[in-house]
Each structure stands twice: as structure tokens, then as C-alpha cells.
Amino acid sequence: MGTSEEQDDSLDWIVRNNCKEKKSAIFHPPMGVQRRDEVVRIVSSMEKANITVCDLGCGFPDLICRLSSIPNIRRAIGVDIDLATLKIGSNDLQLESQSCRRDRPFQAILYHGDICSYDQRLHGVDVVTCIEVIEHMDFESVDKVVKVVFDQVQPMVAIFSTPNAELNVALGLQPGQFRHSDHMFEWTREQFSTWCTNVVGNYPDYRVEHYGIGSLDSLHTSMYGHCSQFALFTRKSDARRKTVTSKLDGCPSDMHPFVEVYRVDFWLRLSSRLLYMVKIAVDELADVLIAKHGGPVDDEFNGIGRWIPVDELHKCLSIRDYFQTAGDLSAAMYSLGFAIDLRSDTVFLSAFEQ
Secondary structure (H helix, E strand, O other): OOOHHHHHHHHHHHHHHHHHOOOOOOOOOOHHHHHHHHHHHHHHOOOOOOEEEEEEOOOOOHHHHHHOOOOOEEEEEEEEOOHHHHHHHHHHHHHHHHOOOOOOOEEEEEEEOOOOOOOHHHOOOOEEEEEOOHHHOOHHHHHHHHHHHHHHHOOOEEEEEEEEHHHHHHHOOOOOOOOOOOOOOOEOHHHHHHHHHHHHHHOOOEEEEEEEEOOOOHHHHHHHOOOEEEEEEEEOOOOOOOOOOOOOOOOHHHHOOOEEEEEEEEOOOOOHHHHHHHHHHHHHHHHHHHHHOOOOEEEOOOEEEEEEEHHHHHHHOOOHHHOOOHHHHHHHHHHOOOOEEOOOOEEEEEOOOO
């Protein structure tokens, strides 16, 4: 029996030989699904409500479509340099919005632009994702993206992923060969770890956790690691830093270098549960708001009560997070049979205590 070193060499030979014999490397689920699921897992675990996510280098908006299923996400933004891909992807978003089944509003926006540039419409973004993108860029451009994310956007969470070069041998690639002809580089686990360390060194407001996802099997994983490397950057404090690097000269084209390609508000599904919640919440507020506006009156068509501005009710409502605008609330109340005056944007609330 040979030495352990010889056995290691033989394992390498077996992996290479299997690939040459066209025994394809298959990931279950497919890697694209696994990466999206990992982002969903991270964002779903966040306690914050009404999260805004920005996917840099989104390509087809598969991730944005997936994010539409997460209740605590209110808005998802996709940015990409490929205009044709964005236009095709807008069709997917339109179809997804029409089949949406969620109780809270969700908005999706696609921007055409260079992710090396900062757009002020990214102000307030809570989560930035950059999934399998940086390897398509030169190092100077990667540094610019890092600056945009951590110096200007300053999200609560930033998620980056990139291929693990060490696994390439198990995928049938030759040493130094990249997985895609458009890749500018691919990093080993050590190189990726060094990059993560350098980022938090330059931006000490953040901590980082890096790990892998996507396993061929336990043997390959123990030898080469996972298919993709993930870095989860988390901001240590709730408040964003003040920064001078985001100052612009005031020209609209500089403040908003991205061009909006598509925007869609996903349909709000007025489930029976949500309508019941609205009815209870409105009933609890009715007498207080009626008293605030001078007390109940006898309305010829609606009985004893008062016309109340929908906007005021929306601001007072304990479940207002379910409704992006007062108009959304108005639609829900109309479904419940409340009298709505569209000219004055008011709703008639009946008095319970007379």
C-alpha cells in the first residue's frame, strides 16, 4: 500500500479521470438556486421590517423574483450594465408580479448602469448583494464596487460571492483555466479570505463571515472546498457614517447616473386574514379619530360617524406596514364595504360609542 502522499495524488488522478470520462459534475439543487436560497436565508433572518435590497450585477432578475416571496422585503433594486438582459428580465418581473401572493406591498426596480458608480437612489438600501459578479471585473473595478458599497451605500448587510478556484480541477478544468471565458480572475479560499480581511480592514465598521456553498460530495468538499465562496459583511452599528466621498457636484446626471428600465408594484393580495386585521385595527381607532374631528354626525347615507382623511388613518394604523400608501389602504377598506370619497380622499368611520 502506498504512502498517504501517494494516496492523495491518486485521488487527484481519480477526480481528473472521472471528468475526462464525461462524468459531469452535478449540483443538487443547481448552483444558481443554491446561491439565491442562501441570500433568501440571510435576508429572512433579519429582524428589520420593510427592507430594501439592491442586487448589483443582477443580470436576469431571478434573485429579485425570489426576494418577492420574503414578507419583510418591501423593495428590490437590480442594477446591470447589460441593457438587453434587463429588458428581457422585465418581462419575467411583470409575470411574477401578476402571480404574486403576498399580504404586503413589494416594488421591483431595474436600473441600467455601471455598478462602479454610485447613484443617490441607492441611499437607504439595507442589503447589497453582488453574486458571482466581481470575477467578471478587473481588480481596479472591484475596488470601485467595494468603495460604492461600503463607503457610500453603507448597507446593514452586504453579500458577495465568487467561484472557488480550487474546485475547478473536479469540474474537469485544466490548471489556470477559468470556469467562464469572461472571468478576469478566480480566487482560492485563501485569496478570498485575504480579500475579505482587507475589506474590513479598510472599513472597520463592518465584520465579515466567509464560507462556502455547493458541494459535489463529501470527498470533493474535503479536498477542494465548495463551488462558491460567500462573504457576509455586517455593519456593526445601526447608524451610517458620514462620508465625503459620496458628495457630487449637484448635476442630476451625476446624482442619478443609472437609467430606470422598469418598475413594477407587485399586486397586493387582500387575503381574508389581512382584511380581518384591517377591520379590527380601524374599529379600534374609529372613536378616537371621530372625536378628534369634532365628534360624530348623522350622515344621510352612512349613519352616525365621521368622514376621516385616509392619509391620517394610514399614519395611525398599527398595521400600516402592510400598505405602502394610503391608496392601498383605501382599496382594502373599499373591499370591506367602507364608504370612500375619492374626491376628498376620506373614509366614513361609524361611531361605536354614542
